[in-house]
Amino acid sequence: MTTPTAADTEQPLAPLWRGLLVYRVLALMSTSAGVLYSLDSYARPGAAVAVLVVMAVWTVLSSFGYFGALPGLRDRCGPIAVADIGVTVAVMATTPFVQTPAQFLGDAPVMGSIWTPGAVLACALVYGVRGGLAGAATVSLALVAFQAHWRDELHDIQLLFLVGVTIGFASTVLRRAAERLRLAVAAEAALAERERLTRAVHDGVLQVLGYVRRRGAELGGPAGELGELAGKQEFTLRTLLTTGAALVDVNGRRDLAAALRVLASEHVSVSTPAHRVELPAHVVDELVAVAAAALANVAVHVGPQAPAWVLLEDTGDGVQISVRDEGPGIPEGRLDAAQAEGRLGVARSMQGRVLDLGGTISCDTGPGRGTDWTIRLPQRKVPA
Secondary structure (H helix, E strand, C coil), X not given: CCCCCHHHHHCCCHHXXXXXXXXXXXXXXXXXXXXXXXXXXXXXXXXXXXXXXXXXXXXXXXXXXXXXXHHHHHHHHHHHHHHHHXXXXXXXXXXXXXXXXXXXXXXXXXXXXXXXXHHHHHHXXXXXXXXXXXXXXXXXXXXXXXXCXXXXXXXXXXXHHHXXXXXXXXXXXXXXXXXXXXXXXXXXXXXXXXXXXXXXXXXXXXXXXXXXXXXXXXXXXXXXXXXXXXXXXXXXXXXXXXXXXXXCCCCCEEEHHHHHHCCCCCCEEXXXXXXXXXXXXXXHHHHHHHHHHHHHHHHHHCCCCCCEEEEEEECCCEEEEEEEECCCCCCCCHHHHHXXXXXXXXXXXXXXXXXXXXXXXXXXXXXXXXXXXXXXXXXXXXXX
């Protein structure tokens, strides 16, 4: 199996851009040869040569611009592609001025000839199918506007649209494939590192924690409490090693399900969907912090050994997290009184975080029926 290179994941469209460069250079040479061969037949030969010079200069500048902007393709190549369309249309617009009436009415090629589709290809590479279609439509309109017998150009117009759609689709597929490859490479690297850490930790830390837990249980008293704490840390560490942290992908997104599973412990059960629930990394961090704060309240007000449950649901139009315990519940008015006294832990750490994300948080509680926090974040309000 061939190991993916940085170019495969970071610049998947580089081969297509190199192909575009080769095409533009060859098309420029062919167009220039045709114009120079019949230069005497042009109404303004000097202007025709000037147009060729503009084409040559723009070919060089745009090529350097495209390849220099590849790492930030859409952000930096986009303006160059739009300018490419503008220069191409401007070159085509010189046709009635440069050619003689006989050439113009005789269906001679527009200025630029086969060099002009290069701008359509660039738009397709940057913006996909939509960019290819928009570029093809713009160049086709220019072809109709600056060609006397435009009906004879319908085949060329069809080819422009076909090329725009085909290259746009290919660029989209390559970008998606590169994204999947990046995720696969990152997951493979994380798995290898996790296995290495698991072996190292198992041979050292986990064995020590397990020994402390067993001896503490045998000795009882303060040693038993220490052993219980060691057992909790052993369980948490094993969960982290087997589950792993939620990785941040190239788009700055994390798996909320994987991040919440790290909260599982001997007394905390976490249930999540089997599939990934991807959200922006900072949103995941905030939601996990809210769930952790709710679990901390359980440990403080119900007991460190009190069972608690965390449930994540992907509702299709958003996400919902529930944190439930079976403690004595929160007496009516306790939260408002705590806030009035200046103890803003729940209000600021939980409610404030959720409200800042554009979501809602509710608390279903009462004497003798436990506490159930429900956090809802609609998909349309998820910050980018």
